Amino acid sequence: MTPFLLVLAALVGAAFFTPLLFLVWIRNRERYRRERLPPLLKAFLSGAVLGVIMAGLLATMVAYVIPPATVGAFQEAFPFLTAGAFLAVVVAPLAEEPAKAVWLLTFRGELQEPEDGLVYGAAIGLGFGATENVLYALVTLLFGGVELAVATVVFRTLGTVLLHGAATALVGYGATRSLRWGAHVHLPGLVPALGVAVLLHGAFNVLASVDDFAVNLAGVLAAALLFLAVAARVRALDRRGPHA
Numbered sequence: 001m002t003p004f005l006l007v008l009a010a011l012v013g014a015a016f017f018t019p020l021l022f023l024v025w026i027r028n029r030e031r032y033r034r035e036r037l038p039p040l041l042k043a044f045l046s047g048a049v050l051g052v053i054m055a056g057l058l059a060t061m062v063a064y065v066i067p068p069a070t071v072g073a074f075q076e077a078f079p080f081l082t083a084g085a086f087l088a089v090v091v092a093p094l095a096e097e098p099a100k101a102v103w104l105l106t107f108r109g110e111l112q113e114p115e116d117g118l119v120y121g122a123a124i125g126l127g128f129g130a131t132e133n134v135l136y137a138l139v140t141l142l143f144g145g146v147e148l149a150v151a152t153v154v155f156r157t158l159g160t161v162l163l164h165g166a167a168t169a170l171v172g173y174g175a176t177r178s179l180r181w182g183a184h185v186h187l188p189g190l191v192p193a194l195g196v197a198v199l200l201h202g203a204f205n206v207l208a209s210v211d212d213f214a215v216n217l218a219g220v221l222a223a224a225l226l227f228l229a230v231a232a233r234v235r236a237l238d239r240r241g242p243h244a
Helices: 003-027 037-065 068-077 085-110 114-143 146-158 160-179 187-208 213-240
Strands: none
Touching: 003 037, 003 114, 003 146, 003 160, 003 213, 037 085, 037 114, 068 085, 085 114, 085 160, 085 187, 114 146, 114 160, 114 213, 146 160, 146 213, 160 187, 160 213, 187 213
């Protein structure tokens, strides 16, 4: 195996291994009635494969229907953001959050308690973030070298991956709340949570699109704190029981 392939394999392994650790950790915040690992891993893979494919398709559609004048106006209004920030701040959240959220519907039979949606949403989001991490690592390895690729994986794992996990966890919580009143996920419980996820994702990408390391680091810390808050909520709901 060539050195390039060895480095790429190591980056892919790191990009997936850490999100899987995050998944096991948030799953273990439940002391009672923990989620079964097989469906959780299936949820992780749904985000990692199907979620990424759907997000790519939706992003293409969203970018196609937005007038070029809107992009120009955005860049003039926010000159402190890097080039291409419109895609990150507007298009990506609008495409990626629904692309992740839709797969929650395939696991509605597993959503028996309020915290279940948080855990399954986190699983899907972490899987999505892992694959996205690999794609960015490959691009930076090809055009920026090994050091930049490693830095990209580390920075995105501690920031973007956790943001994806936390945002989809919130959507999962909305889905679980809607399930309490019937056998199906109702839009009134899902849409507001999805809106919050889109806004959080966009806000994070604003911080990531500023050409200032301190601001970028603030975004990473905010994503980590949000994920910790989700984990704390899982533990609190678990302590209160299935009717919390």
